[in-house]
Amino acid sequence: MPFGKMGASTPITTDAIWNLLKQIPDPEVPAINIVELGVVRDVIFSEDGSGVEVVMTPTYSGCPAMKVMEDDVKEKLSAEGLEVKIKIIYKPAWTTDWMSEETKAKLKAYGISPPPKLTFEHLHPLSTVKNAEVMCPFCDSTNTTLTSQFGSTACKALHFCDSCHQPFELFKCH
Amino acid sequence: METNIALYKYCVRIADTSLILAQRMCEWCGHGPVLEEDIAMSNMGLDLIGQARGFYSYAAKLEGKGRTEDDIAYFRNEREFLNRCLVEQPNTDFAYTMMRSFLHGCLSYLQFRTLVKSKDDTIAGLSEKALKEMTYHVRHASEWIIRLGDGTDVSHQKIKSALENLWQFTDELFEMDEVDQTLIKSGIACDLSLLRAEWDQMVNEVLAKAKLVRPTAGGYQSKGGFNGAHTEHLGHLLSEMQYLPRAYPDAIW
Incomplete structure (x- = not known):
C-alpha cells in the first residue's frame, strides 16, 4: 500500500488518486474534469509506493491543452508528497x-x-x-x-x- | 539497410511532410477568407504539428544522440528535409490551399489507415491518432473543392488552375526507396503502390463532383522531395519557420 505525505497512518489508495484527478478540470471545457474527458488512462504506483505514474492520452495530436493538463496532474499529486511521472500513450486512440x-x-x-x-x-x-x-x-x-x-x-x-x-x-x- | 536507420528516415519523412504543411496552413492565421475558415486552417495546422511532434520524438529516440524534436525541426537545412514537394508549395489562394490539402490528405489518410496495423507499436499508435484527424481534413477539403468547382466561373477557374498546377507533385507522393522496402519486409511500413488505386478512386470521385477534369497522365512530374530535392519554395519557408531558434539557439518556450 503506497504512502503519501501524511505517513504510514494514511496510505493513499488508487481510488484516492483517481478522486484527486477528478478535481482537475479540462482547461478548455471546465464543466468536465480530465477523468471524464477520458484522457487519464491509468494510475500505476511505483514498487516502493513513493511515486505514481499517470498514463495519459491526448485528445488530438496537437491539442495545446495537453501540456496544461500534464502540469495540473503533476501539481495536484506532488502536493500529496508523491513523485509524479506522466506517460503519454497514443494507443488506443482517444475517442468520445x-x-x-x-x-x-x-x-x-x-x-x-x-x-x-x-x-x-x-x-x-x-x-x-x-x-x-x-x-x-x-x-x-x-x-x-x-x-x-x-x-x-x-x-x-x-x-x-x-x-x-x-x-x-x-x-x-x- | 539497417532497420533502425531506415526507421529513423521513415519517421522523419512523415514528420517533415506534416510539419511543412502545418507551417503553410498556419500562414493563413489572420488572413482566412472568413473567420470560420481562418480557424479551420489553424486547427488543421495544429493537428499536423501534433503529428509531426510524435514522429520527430520517436525519430530522436531511435537516433539516440540526445537530440529533441525541436533540434530536428529547426536545425536542418532544406536539403536535409525529406517532405514531399507538394506540401511546400505556396498557399497562393484558398483554392490552391484546399487542393494541396486534398491531394496530400487522401494519401495521408490511406497511409495512416494502413500503418495502424504496423508491427511497430509506436508507429501504429501515432497513426491511429493521425488517421482520425486526416479523415476530418480530407472531408473539409473535398467539400470545398466540390463547392468551388461547381460554383461560379471564377471559383471554377481558380480550383481548376490549382489542380493543373499541383498535379505535377502527385506521382511523388507515391515514391519509395530502400527505406520503405526494408521496413515493408519487416511489416513496419506500408507499400504506397498498393494505395494508388484507392487514391485514384477518391480523387476521381471528388473531381467528378466538382466538374473538374483530371489532368492527363504523361505530363511533367516532380521527383525526389523525400530525399531532399526540393522546389525553391522550401528554403523561403524554412527561413521564416526557423528564424527564431537559429537567431536565439538558447531560447526556450
Whole structure:
C-alpha cells in the first residue's frame, strides 16, 4: 500500500488518486474534469509506493491543452508528497465514445452539444451518409446547421440552431 | 539497410511532410477568407504539428544522440528535409490551399489507415491518432473543392488552375526507396503502390463532383522531395519557420 505525505497512518489508495484527478478540470471545457474527458488512462504506483505514474492520452495530436493538463496532474499529486511521472500513450486512440452519459449531460448543461456516437460516416472522409442529427443544447431542436467543422478548440465544431437562432458548439465525435 | 536507420528516415519523412504543411496552413492565421475558415486552417495546422511532434520524438529516440524534436525541426537545412514537394508549395489562394490539402490528405489518410496495423507499436499508435484527424481534413477539403468547382466561373477557374498546377507533385507522393522496402519486409511500413488505386478512386470521385477534369497522365512530374530535392519554395519557408531558434539557439518556450 503506497504512502503519501501524511505517513504510514494514511496510505493513499488508487481510488484516492483517481478522486484527486477528478478535481482537475479540462482547461478548455471546465464543466468536465480530465477523468471524464477520458484522457487519464491509468494510475500505476511505483514498487516502493513513493511515486505514481499517470498514463495519459491526448485528445488530438496537437491539442495545446495537453501540456496544461500534464502540469495540473503533476501539481495536484506532488502536493500529496508523491513523485509524479506522466506517460503519454497514443494507443488506443482517444475517442468520445469513452464519455459517459453523465458527462454528456454536463456538457449539454454547460451549453455544448455532446458528441454523437461514432458511426461509419465519421470513419470515411468521403462518406455521403447523412450526418447524425445534432441537437441544440439550448432548445433541444434538431433543426440545426453546421457552420464549420472546426471551432474554438480542436475538439469542437460550430453549429447554428435554426429554431432558437443561437450559435452553439458541438463536441465533435472522434 | 539497417532497420533502425531506415526507421529513423521513415519517421522523419512523415514528420517533415506534416510539419511543412502545418507551417503553410498556419500562414493563413489572420488572413482566412472568413473567420470560420481562418480557424479551420489553424486547427488543421495544429493537428499536423501534433503529428509531426510524435514522429520527430520517436525519430530522436531511435537516433539516440540526445537530440529533441525541436533540434530536428529547426536545425536542418532544406536539403536535409525529406517532405514531399507538394506540401511546400505556396498557399497562393484558398483554392490552391484546399487542393494541396486534398491531394496530400487522401494519401495521408490511406497511409495512416494502413500503418495502424504496423508491427511497430509506436508507429501504429501515432497513426491511429493521425488517421482520425486526416479523415476530418480530407472531408473539409473535398467539400470545398466540390463547392468551388461547381460554383461560379471564377471559383471554377481558380480550383481548376490549382489542380493543373499541383498535379505535377502527385506521382511523388507515391515514391519509395530502400527505406520503405526494408521496413515493408519487416511489416513496419506500408507499400504506397498498393494505395494508388484507392487514391485514384477518391480523387476521381471528388473531381467528378466538382466538374473538374483530371489532368492527363504523361505530363511533367516532380521527383525526389523525400530525399531532399526540393522546389525553391522550401528554403523561403524554412527561413521564416526557423528564424527564431537559429537567431536565439538558447531560447526556450
